[in-house]
Amino acid sequence: MRKPIGKYTWLILRITAITLIFFLGLHILVQHFSGAVGFGPGETRFTLAILLVIAILHGFTGTRRIILDFKNYSKSFEVILTITLLILGIIFAVIGLFILPSLI
């Protein structure tokens, strides 16, 4: 039997998923299908930055889960994978946050 992948990542995935379903859905509707230019109603650079960070968190937590789901990896591999994905996520978030002001 496979060991459980982690209750905290499970919780992070669920919470970010529910947040993204609502806010990213709203963002896509407003930005791409309402013909609005610039920020949608209630959107600021801050909320978009939060949305970006939540999306990256969800994406990398999901990637970690998919990789660990393949087979029973060693504990050290799990730690290395988590740290690698964490660093990659931080780099992506920093790049995104730097680019964000120039997009709108």
Added chain:
Amino acid sequence: MSTHIVGEYLSSLLEGFLNSDFVVTLIVLSFLFHALNGIRILILDTFPFGDEEKLSITALVVFLIISVFFLVRL
């Protein structure tokens, strides 16, 4: 100089590609499919006694309806 021109050309090509209707629709439909599948899993996790087959078909039908709506609006 020529590297600069090539870089500018490639970035404009990429920008045009990412902003095209096709790519935006692809991203939206991928998001929708992923979200509906996630909702399906959340429901099955919360109510394990539910009918998995019915729920899957419902999610698929909802996906198809919204996809058609988006494609018609495009």
